Amino acid sequence: MRTRVATATLLLSLAASLTAQTNWFQPDLLKQPAVAKALQSVDDRATGIVDEWIRLVEIPSPSGKEQARVRYMRAEMEKLGLTDIREDKMLNISGVRKGTGGGPTVVFAAHTDTVFPESTPIKVRREGDNLTAPGVGDDTSNLMATLEMFRALNRGNVQTKGDLIFLASSQEEVGLLGAKFWLENSGYKPDMFVAVDLGSNQVWYGALRITQYKFFYTSPGAHTLESRGAASPSKALAKAISGMYEIPLPPVAPGLDTFKLPVINVGMMGGGTVINAIPRETWFTVDLRSLDSTTQDKLATAVVGTAKQAAEKESVGFRMETGMAIDYGKARPQAERLNLPVVQTALATANYFRQPGTPEITPSDVGSTDANIAVAMGIPAVAVGTALEHLPHRLEEFAEASSIVPGIKSLLALAVSLTTH
Template identity: 30%
Template sequence: MKSFVKVSMVAIALMSTCISAQENINIEKKYTKEIAKLVKSKKVEAAFGHIDQQEEQTMKDLVTLTEILAPPFKEEKRGKAFAQMLIAAGVDSLWTDKVGNVIGLRKGTSGESGFVGIDAHLDVVFPEGTNVSVTKVGDTLKAPGIGDDTRGLTMLISMLKAMNKSGIQTQKDLLIVGTVGEEGLGDLRGMKYLFNESGLPIDSWIAIDGGDIGRISNAGLGSKRYKVIVRGKGGHSWGHFGLANPHHALGKVISLFSSDAWTYTSGNIPKTSFNVGRIGGGTSVNSIPFESWMEVDMRALHPNNLDEIEKLFKLSVDKAISEYNSSGITDEVTYELIQIGDRPSGELSPSLPLIQKTMAATEHFGVEPKLGRGSTNINIPVSKGIPSVCIGRGGKGGGAHSLHEWYLNDETGPASIKLALLITLAEAGFNK
């Protein structure tokens, strides 16, 4: 199992929401000039001023939303609070769709079809019963979910308020969205609905997630996730000794898969990872279990490698179970594979206008833009070739996905909201 531990560490390294950049890309001068022209506008200047003036209220909104726990599939209560904030901030219309996405429409002036969307996700990784009360230590706020991605939701509210107070109009319609199901087993269900089923003509997408200002994701890290359930008759550890044992069979599955997968991922291929994240089953120490299960996560930079390790996984499971059933035990075990996650890979060219504008806007704030890859809401539009970026929340923070998560609103906090506004105006078209 030594090699399996090594692979688990590889998987952990890939778990961050927006992975750090691999490359810096040149920004075309025309986009730098476009951003410079935008920030000279009196309306944009006024909007920036409103963002600064709203910071105290923005932080109050952060506390309010953080203290409404929103596990995946149970985002409704937080969604309602976020919807009320959108209404108060001045959206033209608002609705909650079939899966729970909260969508605010801000109309543009062109009358053209096709939306520019900007979102942050409503859900957090924490289960029901988690204490999400916010505590303050100096200027630092501490609570599970305070950064990922509750801070992103408050950025949308501040941005919308600033646009309305300064009289900014865009040419294209804007969708300002609190999405559901970004985390874990939510499996991007909010974005999958928006892009696969809603019928909304979405031209481009901006997601707010991740941490530092300057981190830009233009690529999606794909993943496949499965639950393996092994079943047997079960019985007494002494009285039924020799009976097929699902735990023993699952152990063989893990051993064989980790060995074969380590050989594959160690080859000369783009980075690919695997991880057994959870294991369970059994009733007592002196009982042969009737059921054993595990959850497996596989990720890859390239879609072909993701397909290959998925095939290898399925073959390993089938082979291990067959070998176990042929090992001389009494009776046999059966198994079931349940897919619990499917996030597509994809990558957009840095030369796309939206990505160029995002980098130029980032550079305006004196921050070096860095492109990277992550497992975020943009996996869905990116896989379809729809222009999309994921940008950071700014400020300082840490402990994401832990009970010790914290957020400190330094000067990059309001700057990140201004950045989101600039990118949105550049993409949607700005009426002076």
């Protein structure tokens, strides 16, 4: 009897500790003098943070041309006293804030690039609490917040057990290229990876399957006067694009807010050089996204098949390019990813610091951030954000200035919780 009770008690406490373990954030942490000092220092610098955020937005940083922001980040990482500051050929820059030892190594990654070409006007317009400029949210807010989080840790002299790595990643917007290169080649083997790349009201723990194609149709070309009935890359393009929209899609996956997945999007098209000839070449792109590899593979077969068939029917030449080929073979199952401490702790800190009056944050099994690469490699990963942002990837993009202060505090609580466990 005694043994059975003891066993039952043991099992109960084991179950309790297993569930308790997944969220490592304890609000009491915020009362520790060093942490409290760090958090207070963020409040004290609120105005300066927003001013610097604006300056950072106004440094142009299209993908592959992030040099100016990299120089900025290098100077700041040096001032922070980070060790092992490194740049690589992809324009990633990273530095390490050493822990006292015995804790996990956690990467905080924010990307330096924006989707906007160099010529885009990026002067920030400030109206009330709103900052409007291309790139103000994605991902400059989070780059600013991550930098400030490391500064605040220093100001509070917060000691963590594990190492914290600050990665300012490059070329995120053109296929997560920087993070992929860094995770595969830096030599670091992080225990957890946090992509700081969302709004502060979002926590993502998944990795969208993303496959991107560019299809080309070619012909010898001919004058309009000789074009009647002739094979035409224009016709092939037209048939292929309408075919893309006729591919049957599975029902929209639930619980993803405004996202409707799976999806096939034709985002770019072009070809020809003159009005009075059959073009020698036409092309278009497809961005295919879904939640799981089985669906993705099925739709990918349909997309490529449709594109090829159009070429065969129209008797024109065909070739294709594929981008964003990430192998998710090592990704953990959905339930396991959801219950990872990095995800549950991020959820707890995001909700603790969320703007009063805003809805409770729930985690989404999606992601098209640097965290995808970590998820694909089987590294526990999450994507979070630090400001309330709107209309990313559009010229009208804006963010709520004051929201970054609680966002930075939330990030700091997450960093300390993960690395002192």
